[in-house]
Amino acid sequence: MLALRLLSVSVVSAALLLASSGNVLAQAKYPSKTVEVVVPYAPGGGTDNLMRMITGIMDENKWAPVPMNVNNRAGGSGAVGFSYLINKKGDSHVVAGATPMIVSGKIEGRLPGNHRDSMTILMIVAIDELMLSVRNESPFKTIDDFVNAARARPGMLTVGGTATYSEDHIFTHLFEQAAKIKVKYVPFNSGGEVTAALMGGHIDAGVMNPNEIVAQIEAKKATNLAVAARKRMTDAADVPTFAEKGYEFYWEQMRGVVGPADMAPEAVAWWQDALRKVTANKKWQELYIKRNLLTPTAWVGEEANKYLDGLIGKYESALGALGALKK
Amino acid sequence: MGFSVALTPFNLLMATCGVFVGILIGALPGIGPPSGVALLLPLTFGMEPTSGIIMLAALYAGTMYGGTITSVLINTPGESASVVTCLDGYQMALQGRAGPALGIAAIGSFIAGTVGVILLMLVSPALAKWSLSFGPPETFALMLLGLTTVTLLTGDNALKGYISMVLGLMLAMVGFDIISGDARYAFGIPEMMDGMDFLPVAIGLFGLGEVLAGAEMATGNAILQGRYGLRDVMPSARDWARSRWAIVRGTVLGFSVGLLPGAGPTVASFLSYTVEKKVSKHPQEFGKGAIEGVAGPESANNSAAIGAMVPMLTLGIPGSATTAIMLGGLMMWGLRPGPMLFEKNPEFVWGLIASQYIANVMLLILSTAFIPLFVRALRIPYTILMPLIIVFCITGAYSLKNNVWDVGQMLVFGVLGYAMKKLGYSPAALVLALVLGPLAERALRQSLIISDAGLGIFFLRPISAVLMVAALAAVAVPVVRAIHAASRRRHAAAGD
Amino acid sequence: MRSADRIAGAALLAFAVAFSAGALKYYTYSGPGGPGSAFLPFWLGVIMALLSGAMLVGALRSREPGPDWLPRGEGLRRIALVLGVTFAFVALLKVVGMIIGTVLFLVVLLRVLDRNPWPLTLSVAAATAGLNFLIFTYWLRVPFPVSVFGF
Numbered sequence: 001m002l003a004l005r006l007l008s009v010s011v012v013s014a015a016l017l018l019a020s021s022g023n024v025l026a027q028a029k030y031p032s033k034t035v036e037v038v039v040p041y042a043p044g045g046g047t048d049n050l051m052r053m054i055t056g057i058m059d060e061n062k063w064a065p066v067p068m069n070v071n072n073r074a075g076g077s078g079a080v081g082f083s084y085l086i087n088k089k090g091d092s093h094v095v096a097g098a099t100p101m102i103v104s105g106k107i108e109g110r111l112p113g114n115h116r117d118s119m120t121i122l123m124i125v126a127i128d129e130l131m132l133s134v135r136n137e138s139p140f141k142t143i144d145d146f147v148n149a150a151r152a153r154p155g156m157l158t159v160g161g162t163a164t165y166s167e168d169h170i171f172t173h174l175f176e177q178a179a180k181i182k183v184k185y186v187p188f189n190s191g192g193e194v195t196a197a198l199m200g201g202h203i204d205a206g207v208m209n210p211n212e213i214v215a216q217i218e219a220k221k222a223t224n225l226a227v228a229a230r231k232r233m234t235d236a237a238d239v240p241t242f243a244e245k246g247y248e249f250y251w252e253q254m255r256g257v258v259g260p261a262d263m264a265p266e267a268v269a270w271w272q273d274a275l276r277k278v279t280a281n282k283k284w285q286e287l288y289i290k291r292n293l294l295t296p297t298a299w300v301g302e303e304a305n306k307y308l309d310g311l312i313g314k315y316e317s318a319l320g321a322l323g324a325l326k327k
Numbered sequence: 328m329g330f331s332v333a334l335t336p337f338n339l340l341m342a343t344c345g346v347f348v349g350i351l352i353g354a355l356p357g358i359g360p361p362s363g364v365a366l367l368l369p370l371t372f373g374m375e376p377t378s379g380i381i382m383l384a385a386l387y388a389g390t391m392y393g394g395t396i397t398s399v400l401i402n403t404p405g406e407s408a409s410v411v412t413c414l415d416g417y418q419m420a421l422q423g424r425a426g427p428a429l430g431i432a433a434i435g436s437f438i439a440g441t442v443g444v445i446l447l448m449l450v451s452p453a454l455a456k457w458s459l460s461f462g463p464p465e466t467f468a469l470m471l472l473g474l475t476t477v478t479l480l481t482g483d484n485a486l487k488g489y490i491s492m493v494l495g496l497m498l499a500m501v502g503f504d505i506i507s508g509d510a511r512y513a514f515g516i517p518e519m520m521d522g523m524d525f526l527p528v529a530i531g532l533f534g535l536g537e538v539l540a541g542a543e544m545a546t547g548n549a550i551l552q553g554r555y556g557l558r559d560v561m562p563s564a565r566d567w568a569r570s571r572w573a574i575v576r577g578t579v580l581g582f583s584v585g586l587l588p589g590a591g592p593t594v595a596s597f598l599s600y601t602v603e604k605k606v607s608k609h610p611q612e613f614g615k616g617a618i619e620g621v622a623g624p625e626s627a628n629n630s631a632a633i634g635a636m637v638p639m640l641t642l643g644i645p646g647s648a649t650t651a652i653m654l655g656g657l658m659m660w661g662l663r664p665g666p667m668l669f670e671k672n673p674e675f676v677w678g679l680i681a682s683q684y685i686a687n688v689m690l691l692i693l694s695t696a697f698i699p700l701f702v703r704a705l706r707i708p709y710t711i712l713m714p715l716i717i718v719f720c721i722t723g724a725y726s727l728k729n730n731v732w733d734v735g736q737m738l739v740f741g742v743l744g745y746a747m748k749k750l751g752y753s754p755a756a757l758v759l760a761l762v763l764g765p766l767a768e769r770a771l772r773q774s775l776i777i778s779d780a781g782l783g784i785f786f787l788r789p790i791s792a793v794l795m796v797a798a799l800a801a802v803a804v805p806v807v808r809a810i811h812a813a814s815r816r817r818h819a820a821a822g823d
Numbered sequence: 824m825r826s827a828d829r830i831a832g833a834a835l836l837a838f839a840v841a842f843s844a845g846a847l848k849y850y851t852y853s854g855p856g857g858p859g860s861a862f863l864p865f866w867l868g869v870i871m872a873l874l875s876g877a878m879l880v881g882a883l884r885s886r887e888p889g890p891d892w893l894p895r896g897e898g899l900r901r902i903a904l905v906l907g908v909t910f911a912f913v914a915l916l917k918v919v920g921m922i923i924g925t926v927l928f929l930v931v932l933l934r935v936l937d938r939n940p941w942p943l944t945l946s947v948a949a950a951t952a953g954l955n956f957l958i959f960t961y962w963l964r965v966p967f968p969v970s971v972f973g974f
Contacts, residue, residue: 036966043365043652052368069964071729072362076510076517077503080730083517110517158777164508186463186776187505189769192644192651196588199642202462202777215643215665291663324508358963366963486878490835493871497842500864507860509850512842542905543898710937711947714929717909718951722921726965734913742906750827768863772854780857 030267031066031093038096040081042074046128046209047097050255053288054125057278064274077101077163079110086111086118088260092267095122098258100167103308104315108165108324113261115308120263123275124256124304126294130171131227131239132159133208135199136220143225143245146205150181160186160194161207165324168194168207170315171228171251173322178242178249198222209253210236210293228252235293254311255294256304272300334685338381341374342682345382346689349389350697354397356530356723359406360390360632360649368656376662377675381682383653388686391592391629392436392694396701399428399621401716403534403723408592408628410529411600414755415613415620417537422616425702427562431570431618432625433694434562439578439626440687443633446582447640448680451669454634455641458586463773464784466587468794470767473594473759475801476601479610480756491753495760498523499768506772518732525593525761527724531737532754534720536744538713561695562618570622573603581627585634588644590766592628592635597759599627614755633683640664640676832879836872843868904936920970922960925952 037055041047055068073081078101088094102119105111115121132143140146150157161168164187172185186203188194191212198206199216205225206213210233216222217236224239228251232241242249257275259268278284279298289296299307319325352363364383371379394405399416412432419428446454461469477492478485501512502522513519562570577599584595603623604613613620632649639650643665657664662672669676707715724737747754778784786792843865850861894902912928919927929948933939939947959965 043361045651048365048652052365067964069966071964071966072365073729074521075728075730076513076520079517079520080728163503163505184776184779186773188773189505190651193588196459196638196642196644197462199644200459200462215663215667218663219666221666352963355958355963358965486874486881490871490874490878493867493874494835497839497864497867497871500867504850504860507851507854509860511850511860511864512845539902539905542901543894544901710939711933711943713905714932714936715947715951717905717932718925718928718955721909721913722955722959725916725921725967726959726963729966731913731916731968734916738910738913745902750831772858775857 030264030270031064033093034067034069035064036094037068037070038081038085038094039070039072040074040078040085040096040099040101041072043072046255047099048072050125050288051097051257053284054257054275054278057281057283058274060283061277061281063277076110079105082111082119085258085260086113089118090262091260092264095257095259095271098124098254098256100253100311100315102258103311104319107312107315107319114312115258115305118261120259120261120268121304121308122257122259122268122271122300123279124254124297124299124307125275125279126255126289126296128209128211128253128255128292128294129227129229129233130167130251130253131208131210131213132175132205132225133198133213133216133222134205134225135201135216135222137201138204138223140205140225141223143240143242143247146225147179147181147247150179150183155182155184157205158184158186158203159205159207160188160197160203162189162191162194163187165319165322167251167253169322170318171207173318174228174249174251175242175247178247211291214293229295233293233295235290251314252295254297254307256299275300334681338378338682339685341378341382342385342685342689343693345385346389346686346693349386349391350393350396350690350693351389352386353390353393353395353405355393355726356397356403356405356526356534356719358723358726359394359526360387360408361652362726363387363390364649364652364656368652371656376657377678377682379656380653380675380679381685383656384679384682385686385689387632387649387653388436388440388629388683388690389693391632392433392690395432395436395625396429397719398533399425399432400701400704401534401712401719402537403716403720404526404529405723407526407529408596408631409625410525410533410593410758411596411624411755412621413529413533414600415615415617417533418614418616419618419621420705424616425705426698427566427618428621429698429701430695431562431566431622433691433698435570435574435577435622435626436629436694437687437691438574439581439630440633440690441684442578443582443585443630444680444683444687447633447637447683451637451641454586454637458588458638459642460790461587462788463770463777464788464791465794466590467767467770467774468785468791468798469587469590470763470770472794472798472801473598473601473763474767475798476598476605477756477759478805479601479604480614480753480759484751487751488753488756491747491756492760495757496764498528498757499761499764505769506776518730522765523761524727524733524736525758526727527733527737528740528761529758530720530724531740531742532744532747532758534716535737535741536748536754538716538720539741539745540748541709542713566618570618573599573619573623574626576602576606577623577626578630581630582634584627585631586637588638590631592631593762594766595631595634596624596628597762599623601759636683640668640679641666643668828878828882828885832875832882835875836879839868839871839875841868843872901936905932908932917968918970920972921967922952922956923970923972925955 037051039048039051051070055070058064073084078099081096082101082105085094085096102115106114134140159172161172169185176182194206195212197203213222226242226245227233227239228242228249230250276298352358363386367386371382394409395412397403397405398409398412399420402413402417404410404413416428501519503510503520510520580599580602581595584590600620600623603619604610607619635650638644639654654664662675720737721734724734727733744754774784785795846861846864851859852861853859908931912924916924926948929951930944933944933947960967
């Protein structure tokens with residue numbers, strides 16, 4: 001019988017796998033049972049990588065006395081996963097990987113609340129910069145080249161990015177305003193598709209997170225024209241900021257960990273402590289921060305909340321200007 | 328040089344484990360290659376990078392095959408790339424030929440995997456360049472060509488076939504339109520905003536739909552019982568003669584499609600099926616247990632999986648969800664896939680390529696050994712098997728995204744699948760349209776943004792022009808033929 | 824009975840009209856660079872309306888019996904039972920949990936529908952639920968819905 005065969009197969013492999021993980025159950029005030037780590041996006045994305053890295057480091061160092069169960073609850077650009085988290089009000093054993101959606105979701109009407117009223121931000125662990133990149137066959141060698149060409153041919157240059165009303169889209173909009181130009185924004189389904197279209201020469205420039213383009217930069221096949229940060233990136237100091245070239249705007253994506261509203265104080269403290277240890281870990285700094293060219297942060301509590309508050313106005317004006325807030 | 332890295336006893340053991348666990352994970356509906364690789368990735372962190380990636384590559388190959396098993400045996404696809412295998416694989420099983428169906432799938436997968444690895448080894452950089460030349464216009468032209476072949480899946484009643492296809496395209500409209508940002512036909516439900524997920528739809532239409540049709544009678548669908556010795560389940564010489572060119576075509580087609588950003592194994596398997604039906608001398612047998620309809624797509628999805636590694640390794644661009652996860656894994660080992668990987672970490676790259684090959688050999692051995700066991704599942708009386716299949720469908724739909732919503736969706740499509748089957752519609756045409764529709768629409772609109780709504784973009788670029796002409800011909804030729812035939816009939820009538 | 828094709832044709836026609844109308848009402852017909860989000864849905868609705876209209880006309884004219892709409896007698900009873908139990912299972916999934924739900928579901932179908940002997944029914948149900956728990960919950964850590972008992 002198939003069922004019986006499957007049973008024996010699964011027993012063997014389950015034993016095999018469990019033997020290699022070895023969970024130690026200890027009694028502490030928090031956490032007292034398995035913690036569900038929600039990834040509101042599909043496997044393989046930025047948030048998925050982040051949360052698997054964090055739980056991986058915690059497992060490796062045995063910092064968590066209970067198993068960390070990473071679950072992808074993807075859907076509606078994060079709406080499904082974050083709604084799930086919001087509904088877990090008061091449950092200290094659920095956390096999620098945070099993106100700016102925890103702020104913009106409420107503005108767009110996709111989430112019932114935000115970081116202040118419906119969630120507890122535990123830590124903002126890194127800032128992912130956004131930059132404008134071109135391939136090396138491109139006639140544009142500097143950001144000025146690009147802006148001049150865009151002024152000469154308004155609305156003709158194409159800029160690719162991920163999705164509509166997304167961080168990439170807002171970036172393009174802010175850039176247009178700052179440089180007083182008009183370009184054509186071409187939305188793609190994922191960062192990988194933008195990179196492919198850029199390297200194939202199907203679009204003039206692409207909006208990139210550093211880690212999406214760094215392989216091409218190392219191979220000297222692409223150039224970053226400028227980054228929308230306040231100061232140059234430590235690991236890519238040759239890339240100018242938009243502001244220093246006279247196109248003043250700042251835009252970035254935060255990455256962090258968030259819990260539901262009314263999380264127990266000891267749970268918040270436990271997570272902040274654990275995340276501090278993670279962000280101080282060498283593997284984290286080498287393999288996550290450096291590899292992905294992120295700007296490390298370790299903002300907790302009011303500092304994190306204030307940062308997120310600051311995003312509200314930016315999203316409202318940008319999304320309003322782009323026409324995302326029709327109703 | 329790669330083999331000396333890969334052929335250590337420990338790595339061979341990892342490859343075996345990977346294939347083994349992979350077959351199991353693939354056979355569980357819902358837990359497909361992406362989640363399988365994501366689940367096991369953490370386990371590999373303690374290992375040498377080479378051992379880790381060998382295990383993952385083996386796992387990936389195993390899951391691709393595991394999905395085939397359930398498609399053939401119970402008409403329930405374990406993962407999306409084996410949906411098309413239901414069409415003829417399950418029919419073969421009903422005729423008592425589940426063994427040869429699984430056997431030819433294993434052989435086809437092995438050949439496709441091997442050829443894919445050789446191509447990956449020899450011509451990666453050139454292929455990567457070719458894959459980049461596919462921009463939105465080329466993608467649209469290819470998808471359009473794919474959609475024209477839906478006419479081949481319409482079944483006996485052409486009108487109902489077209490209705491099925493258009494229904495599939497309409498369902499494909501549901502969800503975020505990434506160009507405008509509108510959540511079309513989502514009614515404010517977050518789960519609807521990402522669109523109709525393909526796998527719950529397919530599990531419902533094929534798996535549950537078939538069960539419901541069988542549930543009418545206490546005996547269920549009569550499955551011819553055959554003998555299930557190792558030799559009885561192998562494809563015969565005649566099967567092999569019919570399948571061999573299907574395997575070759577599937578391999579080449581699959582690899583080429585796998586290279587393209589955003590396409591992947593599922594699209595490859597569907598295109599291969601339609602190609603096989605098109606070139607076949609007996610197209611009427613398709614959907615009724617034609618072995619080519621299993622051999623071609625099963626080869627195509629395997630070589631597509633390897634083709635997807637070309638852009639990942641040479642360009643650092645993930646070609647599919649699974650490669651995106653593997654890419655994440657590579658980065659955690661401190662390797663950065665991309666143009667420099669071949670120069671900086673040659674031992675790793677050759678190790679990976681060799682491990683792909685080893686995974687293929689292991690897969691062939693293990694799957695052949697297991698086929699007789701799997702096929703015996705069909706001996707379970709239908710009254711017991713039927714409720715088990717329903718549980719299987721429900722668990723699978725749930726574990727895809729850990730969401731009860733998908734289970735509901737699967738149920739609705741199960742009822743629809745039952746009705747379509749009873750009334751002579753074509754679930755196959757519906758799912759093909761659902762797979763290709765979103766890709767086609769997105770590429771069309773991206774192209775038109777780039778060209779400022781000029782249609783010239785599709786005809787002025789060489790690759791796109793060729794594909795467009797082929798697509799238009801595929802539409803025009805049958806129409807012209809029909810008109811010609813009609814006029815001849817009129818002539819004949821006038822002559823009476 | 825050619826009513827099946829008539830009913831399906833009429834239903835599809837209504838669906839197609841609503842689909843097209845909805846597209847025009849809620850989405851934009853032309854966006855930057857040609858077709859907008861309503862373009863394709865609108866035309867798909869139109870094509871579907873034509874196709875289903877053709878089928879409806881054909882079915883109304885035809886004298887040949889079309890396919891049966893529903894099975895009758897014993898077949899209908901079985902289908903209704905299987906569907907009913909399955910829908911109940913899914914509806915109650917969040918209350919009874921996956922594991923207990925699986926047991927109940929299998930017991931009902933195996934025993935009530937096909938009168939399998941009790942020992943067989945119970946052992947199949949228990950084995951399936953156990954296997955389910957072992958693979959999905961324990962090994963793959965899939966967060967199944969759980970009952971008040973915590974599994």
